[in-house]
Every structure is written in structure tokens, then in C-alpha cells.
Amino acid sequence: MAGPLEQFEIKPLAELSVAGVDVSFTNSALWMVIAAVLVTGFMTLSMRRGALVPGRWQGAAEVMYEFVANMLKDNVGTAGRKYFPFVFTLFMFVLFGNLLGMIPHSFTFTSHIAVTFAMALVIFIGVTIIGFVRHGTHYFRMFFPEGAPIATAFILIPIEIISYFSRPFSLAIRLFANMTVGHIMLKVIGGFVGLIGIFGVLPFALLTGITVLEFGIAALQAYVYTILTCIYLHDAIHMH
Amino acid sequence: MPQFDIATFSEQIFWLFVIFGILYFLMSKIALPKVGEVLERRHKTIEDNLGKARALKDETDAAIAKYEAALAEARDAAQADIREATEKAAAEHAAKTEALVKKLSKKTADAEKAIAGAKDDAMKGVAEAASEIAREATDKLIGVKVQAKTADKAVSAIVGE
Numbered sequence: 475m476a477g478p479l480e481q482f483e484i485k486p487l488a489e490l491s492v493a494g495v496d497v498s499f500t501n502s503a504l505w506m507v508i509a510a511v512l513v514t515g516f517m518t519l520s521m522r523r524g525a526l527v528p529g530r531w532q533g534a535a536e537v538m539y540e541f542v543a544n545m546l547k548d549n550v551g552t553a554g555r556k557y558f559p560f561v562f563t564l565f566m567f568v569l570f571g572n573l574l575g576m577i578p579h580s581f582t583f584t585s586h587i588a589v590t591f592a593m594a595l596v597i598f599i600g601v602t603i604i605g606f607v608r609h610g611t612h613y614f615r616m617f618f619p620e621g622a623p624i625a626t627a628f629i630l631i632p633i634e635i636i637s638y639f640s641r642p643f644s645l646a647i648r649l650f651a652n653m654t655v656g657h658i659m660l661k662v663i664g665g666f667v668g669l670i671g672i673f674g675v676l677p678f679a680l681l682t683g684i685t686v687l688e689f690g691i692a693a694l695q696a697y698v699y700t701i702l703t704c705i706y707l708h709d710a711i712h713m714h
Numbered sequence: 715m716p717q718f719d720i721a722t723f724s725e726q727i728f729w730l731f732v733i734f735g736i737l738y739f740l741m742s743k744i745a746l747p748k749v750g751e752v753l754e755r756r757h758k759t760i761e762d763n764l765g766k767a768r769a770l771k772d773e774t775d776a777a778i779a780k781y782e783a784a785l786a787e788a789r790d791a792a793q794a795d796i797r798e799a800t801e802k803a804a805a806e807h808a809a810k811t812e813a814l815v816k817k818l819s820k821k822t823a824d825a826e827k828a829i830a831g832a833k834d835d836a837m838k839g840v841a842e843a844a845s846e847i848a849r850e851a852t853d854k855l856i857g858v859k860v861q862a863k864t865a866d867k868a869v870s871a872i873v874g875e
Binding site for chain 2: 560
């Protein structure tokens with residue numbers, strides 16, 4: 475029987491190397507492609523007719539669009555409008571990555587810290603650049619909010635700096651940990667089902683419940699990842 | 715844990731950027747503009763229809779106002795006609811009454827005159843008869859033949875002409 479960590483193994487499907495760096499096409503990349511294809515297919519095929527009165531699929535695509543658009547509008551305001559394609563892509567990519575991971579024997583690319591941290595770092599750097607472009611050196615005010623007593627500076631500034639720089643870590647680790655732990659739990663409890671004979675119905679029942687929960691977590695974590703990105707964007711555009 | 719195998723980081727991150735980049739391009743250039751356009755078109759259609767409905771309602775209101783104005787005008791005209799007719803009828807009636815009064819008063823006057831004439835005639839006849847009777851009575855009683863003239867004078871003195 476496969477161990478609970480085996481599902482996270484990166485298996486190269488095609489060896490590839492560019493300038494001495496290993497960029498092999500792996501099972502992780504394959505599921506990223508599947509997610510991207512599904513997202514693109516869903517968003518284009520369902521909108522193909524572009525009907526005035528939407529059908530079921532078109533309605534679903536429009537719901538996703540408006541969900542992310544409203545999230546961005548509520549958290550960032552109209553100034554965030556131009557980042558909508560990025561935020562939407564991010565949400566759909568993470569959501570589909572999480573949900574595809576729920577298919578047995580599939581691969582969850584969002585359960586890898588390299589992926590979640592790379593995205594978080596892009597968001598962090600991007601947001602910081604937006605902040606400095608919009609506010610110039612005034613953006614340093616992020617570390618010492620307007621109106622705070624000057625005497626608190628020596629404690630407030632380090633705290634703000636730590637909190638600012640911990641953003642990509644919290645963003646990356648939250649998603650990676652949620653996905654990893656959920657899948658390990660499913661695998662471990664699933665292992666008990668066959669081991670203890672007739673009493674296997676108990677872990678099986680538990681497994682059923684946890685599977686439902688994991689679907690919820692898959693959607694929720696995609697939402698959290700995206701809404702935190704929106705909040706960071708808000709801070710960069712409007713400061714505190 | 716395979717997640718901490720640093721050797722796999724480069725391949726994961728490389729393909730993440732490639733695939734995410736392609737997906738971003740597809741979303742921002744193809745998928746999302748289409749959705750936005752459909753939503754915008756729907757919004758516009760609804761707005762247009764609302765606008766059309768509003769215009770039609772305004773038109774209806776204008777038509778109703780026009781109808782009410784015409785109705786009020788017609789009512790005023792009808793009332794004016796009625797007033798005119800009433801006044802005309804009243805004037806005609808007054809004229810007729812006046813003519814009748816005139817005619818009747820003339821008749822009354824004529825009648826009065828005729829009665830006065832008749833009375834005069836009658837009075838004359840009475841005086842004549844009285845003087846005749848007086849003369850006859852005088853003749854029969856005392857055998858004096860009284861002159862007609864004298865008798866007339868005596869009668870008229872009594873009657874008090």
C-alpha cells in the first residue's frame with residue numbers, strides 16, 4: 475500500500491533542461507495544464523453564444539466572473555479594476571488546482587510549497603511595486619501608520635515590517651498546509667478502511683464526511699488566497 | 715516529504731509561470747472581455763428597455779393630458795352653448811311677456827273706454843227717461859205741461875251733472 479506522502483511525489487513525464495536548470499514536464503505540470511485547459515474551456519465554451527438570457531453553463535461562468543469582480547470591488551474598489559484579470563486567473567487556477575486534487579490518483583499542485591510560495595512571492599513583489607509606484611517613498615508609511623504616537627515607533631515599526639514581510643509566507647503556507655494535511659488525512663483514514671475488516675465502515679463513514687469537508691476547504695482556500703491578495707492590493711493602493 | 719525536495723522546485727516553478735502566464739493571457743485577452751461584453755450588453759439592453767418603457771409612459775401621460783385638455787375644452791364649450799341658449803330663451807320669454815302685457819293693457823284700456831262710453835250713454839238714457847217720466851207725472855198729477863227743456867234741467871240738477 476502506498477504511503478500517505480507518495481501522492482505528493484513529483485514524477486517527471488518528460489525530462490527537460492534549459493541552461494542547466496531542470497525544467498522537466500512533471501505530473502505537477504500536467505495537472506496545471508489540465509486546470510488551465512478546463513478553466514479556459516469553461517470560460518470560453520460556456521460564453522460561446524453570449525446569450526442575453528444565459529443558460530446553465532453561461533450562468534455559471536458569469537457567476538464566477540461576478541464573484542471575483544465583486545470580491546475585487548468590495549476589497550479594493552474601482553482602482554483595482556485593472557488587476558481583475560490577474561485576480562480572476564489566480565482564483566480559477568487555485569480553485570481548479572484544489573478541486574482537481576480531489577479526484578483519486580490525481581495530483582494536487584497547490585499542495586506544494588514551491589507553487590504556493592512562488593505565486594505568493596509574485597503577488598507580494600507585485601503589490602509592493604504597485605505601492606511604491608502609486609505612493610513613492612510615502613509607501614514606507616505602511617510601517618508606521620499615520621497618527622500613531624512617535625514614542626511607539628521603536629516597537630511599531632519592527633512589528634509592521636515583520637507583518638508585512640510575513641505576508642507571502644502566510645499566504646503560501648496556508649494553502650500548502652491545508653491541501654497537504656487534507657490529503658494526508660484522507661489517505662491515512664482511507665488506509666484503515668481495508669485494514670480493520672467489517673469495522674472499516676466506521677473510517678469509511680468518517681472518510682465520506684471528510685471528503686465533503688475537503689471539497690469545502692478546496693473552494694474556501696482558493697477564496698482565502700484570492701481575498702488576501704485583494705486585501706494586499708487594497709493596502710498598496712489605499713495604504714492602511 | 716516531497717514538498718521539501720528542493721530539486722523539484724525549478725521544474726514546478728518554471729511550469730507554474732509558463733502555464734499561469736498562458737492562462738492569464740487567455741483570460742485577459744479572450745475569456746474575460748467576452749464575459750464583460752455580454753454582461754455589459756445585457757445591462758445596456760435592460761437600460762434601453764427601461765428607457766423605452768419610460769418614453770412610452772411619458773407619451774401615454776402626454777396623450778392622457780391632451781385628452782383631458784380636449785375634454786375640459788369640450789365641456790367648457792358645451793357649458794357656454796347651454797348658457798347662451800338659456801339666455802336667449804330667457805330674453806325671448808321676457809320679450810313675449812312684455813308684448814302680451816302691452817296687448818292686454820291695451821285691451822283693458824279699450825274695454826274701460828267702452829265701459830265708460832256705455833255708462834255715459836246709459837246715464838244719458840236714464841236722465842232722458844227721468845225727465846220724460848217727470849213730465850208725464852207732472853201732467854197727470856197737476857195737469858201742468860212742463861217744457862222738455864225745463865224738465866231736463868231739473869233732472870240734471872238732481873243727478874248732479
